[in-house]
Amino acid sequence: MEDREFAIQVAEILEGNCRLSAAEIAAMLEADEERVSAAIEAMEQERVIVRYGAKVDWQKLDEERKVFANITVSVTPERDYGFDKVAARIARYPEVHSLYLLSGGHDLEVVIEGDSMRHIALFVAERLAPLPGVNSTSTHFVLRIYKRDGDVLIGEERDHRLAISP
Amino acid sequence: MSDWVARHVQELPPSGLRRFFDLVSAMDDVVTLGVGEPDFATPWLFCDAMVDALASGRTSYTRSAGIPPLTEAISGYLSSRYGVQYDPATEILVTNGVSEALDVVFRAVLNPGQTAAIVEPCYVAYPACVLLAGGRLIRVETRASDGFALDPDALEAALTPDTKVLLLCYPNNPTGAVMTREQMMPIAEMAVRRDLLVISDEVYDQLVYGDHQHVCFASLPGMRERTVVLNGFSKSYAMTGLRLGYAAGPREIIEAMVKIHQYVALCPSVIAQYGALEALRNGDGEAERMRTQYSRRRPYLHRALNEIGLPCFEPKGAFYCFPSIEWTGLSSEQFATRLLTEERVAVVPGTAFGTSGQGFVRTTYATSLDSIKLAVERIAQFLKRLRAEGADGGAGP
Numbered sequence: 001m002e003d004r005e006f007a008i009q010v011a012e013i014l015e016g017n018c019r020l021s022a023a024e025i026a027a028m029l030e031a032d033e034e035r036v037s038a039a040i041e042a043m044e045q046e047r048v049i050v051r052y053g054a055k056v057d058w059q060k061l062d063e064e065r066k067v068f069a070n071i072t073v074s075v076t077p078e079r080d081y082g083f084d085k086v087a088a089r090i091a092r093y094p095e096v097h098s099l100y101l102l103s104g105g106h107d108l109e110v111v112i113e114g115d116s117m118r119h120i121a122l123f124v125a126e127r128l129a130p131l132p133g134v135n136s137t138s139t140h141f142v143l144r145i146y147k148r149d150g151d152v153l154i155g156e157e158r159d160h161r162l163a164i165s166p
Numbered sequence: 167m168s169d170w171v172a173r174h175v176q177e178l179p180p181s182g183l184r185r186f187f188d189l190v191s192a193m194d195d196v197v198t199l200g201v202g203e204p205d206f207a208t209p210w211l212f213c214d215a216m217v218d219a220l221a222s223g224r225t226s227y228t229r230s231a232g233i234p235p236l237t238e239a240i241s242g243y244l245s246s247r248y249g250v251q252y253d254p255a256t257e258i259l260v261t262n263g264v265s266e267a268l269d270v271v272f273r274a275v276l277n278p279g280q281t282a283a284i285v286e287p288c289y290v291a292y293p294a295c296v297l298l299a300g301g302r303l304i305r306v307e308t309r310a311s312d313g314f315a316l317d318p319d320a321l322e323a324a325l326t327p328d329t330k331v332l333l334l335c336y337p338n339n340p341t342g343a344v345m346t347r348e349q350m351m352p353i354a355e356m357a358v359r360r361d362l363l364v365i366s367d368e369v370y371d372q373l374v375y376g377d378h379q380h381v382c383f384a385s386l387p388g389m390r391e392r393t394v395v396l397n398g399f400s401k402s403y404a405m406t407g408l409r410l411g412y413a414a415g416p417r418e419i420i421e422a423m424v425k426i427h428q429y430v431a432l433c434p435s436v437i438a439q440y441g442a443l444e445a446l447r448n449g450d451g452e453a454e455r456m457r458t459q460y461s462r463r464r465p466y467l468h469r470a471l472n473e474i475g476l477p478c479f480e481p482k483g484a485f486y487c488f489p490s491i492e493w494t495g496l497s498s499e500q501f502a503t504r505l506l507t508e509e510r511v512a513v514v515p516g517t518a519f520g521t522s523g524q525g526f527v528r529t530t531y532a533t534s535l536d537s538i539k540l541a542v543e544r545i546a547q548f549l550k551r552l553r554a555e556g557a558d559g560g561a562g563p
Contacts, residue, residue: 013462027466029462163187164187164512165200165201166202166291
């Protein structure tokens with residue numbers, strides 16, 4: 001397997017479960033542990049692997065603790081920089097969970113994470129909307145998360161199979 | 167007492183899984199490696215097609231042999247994948263799972279007392295289907311040292327002059343064994359020489375790993391006219407409970423099977439047929455997504471079993487590992503029962519799949535990696551205790 005294809009496979013496995021050890025991943029890919037460790041290290045250095053974390057369903061832990069809003073933003077692009085400069089400025093705020101450049105009717109989608117709706121509303125009014133180049137914002141509060149990052153967060157995911165079958 | 171139950175049914179041994187299933191069902195906190203079906207939910211793409219069929223009022227009987235678009239899609243699948251051509255109108259029968267296809271094919275081809283050869287260890291229903299059809303059985307054993315492939319010499323030695331049918335299953339349940347084209351060729355030549363009808367259960371055809379390529383038995387020279395291929399949607403497309411399989415073979419046999427199927431089943435589930443149609447038309451990506459997961463768990467479980475002291479040949483198909491437990495001195499049943507009661511891990515005794523399964527247990531990697539890891543830890547603990555008891559004279563493998 002080529003290095004790039006190998007790295008993709010390691011990244012896929014880690015993205016699914018970052019608690020697996022290099023030895024376990026090596027067993028899954030029928031590869032040397034050293035090769036897996038080297039691939040992980042290289043991806044960490046190149047920030048292909050940005051960081052390791054757990055996917056948490058905050059709705060179950062404390063529904064009031066985290067509030068999310070999707071905000072679509074219309075921006076005037078700058079000569080030579082396009083949307084990058086204003087996007088970089090927005091991205092620096094710790095409240096900004098994710099930021100995407102979009103095609104279609106709006107330019108940017110900003111996902112904001114806050115302690116309350118008021119917190120988010122103030123952030124939009126006082127920080128985001130007044131930024132130079134930002135023409136308009138439209139705020140959509142997330143009322144319920146049904147699925148995130150590939151994981152369905154509603155209903156009970158249960159194994160319905162018989163414990164023994166032929 | 168009235169003799170209500172037919173004698174041949176009374177004499178039919180219960181499934182080797184029954185007793186063990188009852189034991190497992192009565193226990194909590196069991197980590198199971200004993201399941202013979204995918205751990206993935208049926209892909210939503212297929213479910214959506216079934217919901218749509220239901221919402222569109224497609225709930226009536228269908229053509230007995232299956233809805234035409236499905237038999238056409240099956241014909242296309244066998245043609246494009248294996249280069250074997252079947253007329254969708256006359257040479258394909260859609261059944262309620264491969265189980266029904268097995269039952270019907272033996273009833274269609276065996277005269278009372280005629281003999282069918284089965285290759286053990288094998289799926290639990292094979293012997294029963296032959297016996298219920300009034301046939302007699304020859305059991306040909308395979309060995310771990312051969313990678314559980316069928317040895318032509320062993321087959322030749324076992325065949326009787328009146329043997330009419332040979333039943334094959336590669337990739338294999340319970341061993342995970344596969345057979346290459348080169349290994350299959352002498353079997354095909356023998357089928358011609360001994361005028362055998364081959365029934366080839368290929369329900370795991372898409373679940374092969376590494377460099378192995380599945381070979382459809384009917385694609386071998388001279389085999390199409392003497393092979394009935396059985397396949398279905400349970401394993402590759404995670405549709406076990408939807409019960410949909412099919413048989414493809416020479417018109418004469420398929421028509422005979424349709425005759426029986428019309429009387430006993432009328433038609434397969436219409437809803438499942440629409441799910442299967444979607445699977446064949448648009449399900450390659452979903453099937454590959456699941457296969458990729460199996461392909462990563464397979465070497466993990468295989469290596470882990472060997473490392474903790476259960477020697478296991480490398481399975482290249484299905485989703486099973488079939489390790490030897492011979493050194494423990496326990497029978498397969500004893501090993502599985504003690505492992506279950508002492509460590510809460512369920513595996514299936516190899517003897518559930520025939521006497522040649524003695525000394526082995528079936529484990530599956532159709533379960534999450536976390537479950538596999540936990541099960542392996544517990545099995546290792548169990549083996550440590552067995553060694554301390556002196557099961558192997560203190561040596562172990």
